[in-house]
Amino acid sequence: MAVQPTKPGSVLSLSWRLVVESRARTVSVGISTVWVFVILAALLVSHASAKTLTIGTGSRGGVYVALGYGICDAVEKSFREISCNVVRTKGSIDNLIGIAKGEFDLGVVQSDIQYHAVTGTGTFKNIGALPTVRSLFSAHPESLAVMTKKDSGIEGLADLPGQRVDIGKVMSGTNATMRLLFEAMGVPLTAFRDIATLDVKDQYDAICGRDVTITAYLAGHPNANIKKLVQLCDVTFVGVAGSVVDQLIASNPYYVKTHIPKTAYDGMDRDVPTIGLLATVMTSDKLDFVIAYALTKAVF
Template identity: 30%
Template sequence: MRTIKYAVAASLLATAPLAAAQQLSIATGGTGGVYYPIGGGFAEMINDHIEGADATAEVTGASVENMGLIMRGDADLALALADTVYQAYNGTGDFEERQIENIRALASVYPNAVQLVTLADSDIESLADLEGKRVSVGAPGSGTELNARALIESNGMSYDDFNPQRLNFNETADAIRDGDIDAGFWSVGPPTSSILNLAATRDIRLIGFSDEEIANAQESEPVFAPYELAAGMYDGMDEAVQTIGIPNVLVVNSDMDEELAYQLTKLLFEHTDELIAVHPAANDTTIEFTMESTPVPLHPGAIRYFEEVEADIPDRLRQ
């Protein structure tokens, strides 16, 4: 168990059996990203530790699609980017005509990093150099596309300036490798398997963003924050690269049973080491990160757990 500043009980997670058997669906993303292994890891934790629950991770189009799945009750839990969650809850951006007020958060799990990748011998060295190029902006209905578009448009460009391709992570990596596109965006917890695999077969370069480009993006999307990709993260990456990060949120429907939401939140934070073993992105799964980064109110069951461990819960998360 990880040590945090809150008074988390030192005993192993003990849960009462659920009143009835629960089949839980966790909406994730594509297999080439981080959502799927994180969701799969959490599903295994649920199956191992919560009596009466049977969880399965589902491959989806990621953030935007996942909001609809939660709204309709077609998924019980979902991972999604904070900006997507914020827009869905408030009825802004892509959700202007379909506000989803029944979203509640259990936690913020880890930050994504927007990663713009090209081949090392490409003439693309900056965001502006995408003009006239073939660029993957992420799968349709993904948080990657929302992030890419916000970054591009806040810096005076649009899809009209290049040839946008809507590919998932694995498709993007394959298309860059094969020369079918010139560059691609990922918004995912680093390092991610699809970029690691690409870097193992081709020399790649990650494109950094200037302070001005990051400031412009933050003005457009307040959930963006400066983020540094460490040197050596991928083969051939000799220097750190400046980009932007966005929290990833574990969300549920507001109608979820309070006891179940409590047990899920307790499990996440008292067995975080099991999730870290699945993917290193979970090193950022802390109560502090949840309190600082979560963009929508918490589920009452999650609040119950955070009160139990004496977390300092901001008023904005208690609505």
């Protein structure tokens, strides 16, 4: 049976283009050849209409929104058959629920929230697991910055007990991570002189005014709020490393070892080891296989 010609802007034509590109890289029967047949199989079920992707991100000015626009830009530049819309949301949980409901094709999700959504634990204990969500790729680490003023005398985690410590806003990723860190250290919250749960906007006054000795923030780096603390408040970073990190990751596999690069902020002379989560681009099992491949190919 003759193959019908395809419209230039259709998913079907996109499938053929991916087949041609894959076949051009094939020099012998092997992985590339198998990949061609996989694409051909997907081609048979692809619908012949242009595709618009909607990606759930985060709040205005946040790194998730920037990531969403970056993904859309890469996709639209690489494949004219696909258009892309960025939607601002409240973050990871909204994005996952939106994906499960079919409101979003894609969503940026923090790896701990991803884990709980798949297993039906933590934040999703009452909501229940979301069996249809899938991971496409990890984008960037969100690293824990533990900060103190340079003249505080604090050199490592062992110096934290007895201090006034801000562990971040309740229900935030920072708060959850700091609690897990103290648990892995074997240090109860009662071991600290005071525990504050500050919003990001209140951290500047607290650490600069010495209301707290330690403040923390889980974020992608460089971060504008942390830049302000470094430039105007003379803060430095406390490394998070050692056996305590190994123990934390063993119990919570959605965390990774990472670092804050010395190029991130003024005055840094070394990378600072720490822990973090991964920003993951998620989708559902309903996303066309050809589209999923094309999107990932465009980004990488």
